[in-house]
Each structure stands twice: as C-alpha cells, then as structure tokens.
Amino acid sequence: xxxxxxxxxxxxxxxxxxxxxxxxxxxxxxxxxxxxxxxxxxxxxxxxxxxxxxxxxxxxxxxxxxxxxxxxxxxxxxxxxxxxxxxxxxxxxxxxxxxxxxxxxxxxxxx
Amino acid sequence: xxxxxxxxxxxxxxxxxxxxxxxxxxxxxxxxxxxxxxxxxxxxxxxxxxxxxxxxxxxxxxxxxxxxxxxxxxxxxxxxxxxxxxxxxxxxxxxxxxxxxxxxxxxxxx
Numbered sequence: 001x002x003x004x005x006x007x008x009x010x011x012x013x014x015x016x017x018x019x020x021x022x023x024x025x026x027x028x029x030x031x032x033x034x035x036x037x038x039x040x041x042x043x044x045x046x047x048x049x050x051x052x053x054x055x056x057x058x059x060x061x062x063x064x065x066x067x068x069x070x071x072x073x074x075x076x077x078x079x080x081x082x083x084x085x086x087x088x089x090x091x092x093x094x095x096x097x098x099x100x101x102x103x104x105x106x107x108x109x110x111x
Numbered sequence: 112x113x114x115x116x117x118x119x120x121x122x123x124x125x126x127x128x129x130x131x132x133x134x135x136x137x138x139x140x141x142x143x144x145x146x147x148x149x150x151x152x153x154x155x156x157x158x159x160x161x162x163x164x165x166x167x168x169x170x171x172x173x174x175x176x177x178x179x180x181x182x183x184x185x186x187x188x189x190x191x192x193x194x195x196x197x198x199x200x201x202x203x204x205x206x207x208x209x210x211x212x213x214x215x216x217x218x219x220x221x
Contacts, residue, residue: 004153031207042115043154043199043211056206088152098143098159098203104152 002027004103006091012109013081021076021106025093031055032074033100034066038087046089049074081110113138117200117212125220128190132215134200135182144176144183145209147199154199157185190219 005024013019025032034046045058049068063079072093078085086109092100118133134144143161147154158167160176160183167174171190176183187194195218201209 033207033209035209035211042213043201043209045208045210048207056208058208090153094207098145098161099156100145100209101156102147102153 004091004093004101006089006103006106008106009104010107010109012111015081015083015110017081019078019081019085019108021078021089021091021108022073023076023091023093023103024073025091026101029093029095029101030072031094032068032072033092033094034074034076035090035092035102036060036087037090037105038084043090047076078108083110086110113202113204113210115200115202115210115212117198117215119215120213121216121218123218123220124190126191128219129186129188130190130217132185132187132198132200132217133182134184134212136200136202136210136212137181138202138204138210140205141178141202142205143203145201145203146174146183146185147201149197149199149214150195157198187217190217192219192221195219 031050035043048056066076068074088105090105092102094100115136146157158174163178171188174185197214199214200212
C-alpha cells in the first residue's frame with residue numbers, strides 16, 4: 001500500500017509570495033489533514049478536508065487555505081508568505097478511525 | 112485552552128535500559144490518544160488508546176491510558192540505538208483535530 005505522498009519535498013519562497021503544497025492520501029482514505037511543525041514547536045493543526053469539503057480549521061489566519069479534489073488529493077495554499085511561515089508542513093490521511101498516517105512533509109523556507 | 116504536556120523533554124539512556132515517557136492532557140472533547148515516533152520527517156504510528164487500563168503492546172513498546180487521571184505512558188524496554196527519535200503524544204478531539212504535545216527527544220547510546 002502506497003503511503004501518503006507530499007510534494008515538493010523542499011520549497012523556498014520569498015516573503016510576500018504564495019506557496020502551494022500538495023498531498024495525496026492513501027488509497028481509500030477520504031480525509032486529508034494538514035499540520036504545521038515550526039522549529040521548536042509541536043505540530044499545530046491547520047485544516048481537515050473530507051469529501052471535498054473543509055470540515056475543521058485550526059487557529060491560523062485566512063491566508064492559509066486549501067482544497068480537496070475529487071480524487072481526494074489536496075492542496076495547501078499559503079498566501080502573502082511571512083518569515084514565520086517557515087516550517088515543515090505535514091499531511092495526514094485516515095480511514096474512519098483515529099489511525100492517522102503522515103507523509104514525509106514539505107519543508108517550506110521563506111526568505 | 113486544550114493542551115498536551117509531555118515529559119521529560121529529552122533524555123539520554125544506554126542500550127538495554129528501560130524508559131518511560133509521560134503524556135498528560137487537558138482536552139475538552141477527548142476521543143482517543145495516539146503515540147507516534149518521529150525520526151526525520153514523517154511521524155510513524157505506534158499506538159491508539161481509547162479505553163483506560165488496557166495496555167497496548169508491540170514488541171518492546173507498550174502503552175497505557177488513564178482517563179481518570181488524564182495521562183498516558185509509553186514504555187520502551189531493552190532500548191536500542193534505533194529507538195532514538197522524538198516521541199509524540201497526541202489527543203484526538205471530536206472534530207478530528209489532533210492536539211500534539213511538544214514531544215520527548217530520546218537518545219539511546221551504544
């Protein structure tokens with residue numbers, strides 16, 4: 001079984017630009033979750049998508065947004081990048097249990 | 112505010128030692144508690160706990176949950192250098208939100 005895949009592995013952007021991160025869940029998983037892991041901080045919940053709809057959102061500003069496609073893959077968009085957005089962004093998927101499987105993440109660096 | 116606190120923040124042990132990692136939580140809408148091992152990037156799933164007092168085991172690792180006292184422990188016996196990692200505790204709330212602790216950094220010396 002293929003795991004959760006994320007792309008790109010690394011992304012370098014300039015402050016003020018937009019970043020787009022992608023995630024493909026495990027086949028059969030309809031839910032996709034996004035988490036931010038900033039240096040020295042724990043994983044922070046960003047977004048949950050299921051069946052193409054945003055189901056829950058963490059305490060992040062509206063410039064963090066995303067979507068889920070009919071094939072259940074997902075995009076995370078971060079607009080107007082700030083230096084503090086530099087972090088590892090992890091995507092996870094789950095079946096109808098609490099056993100979440102994480103991808104290897106996208107390392108976003110804002111300069 | 113919901114929070115998950117892990118202790119210790121870090122520890123160094125020698126191969127063969129037994130370690131106990133702690134996780135306490137204050138979460139409004141508890142559904143389950145998860146343990147993950149994070150070596151480089153992707154956290155890998157270890158245990159899911161939903162009921163008090165029932166120990167989950169996988170090889171040298173075991174974990175138990177106390178829903179009355181709001182904590183969980185993760186035990187690793189006969190530690191090996193390959194156990195060196197960050198161990199993450201997370202509580203799942205209704206709404207499918209995971210609240211993570213800061214993690215415990217474990218280093219096993221040979």
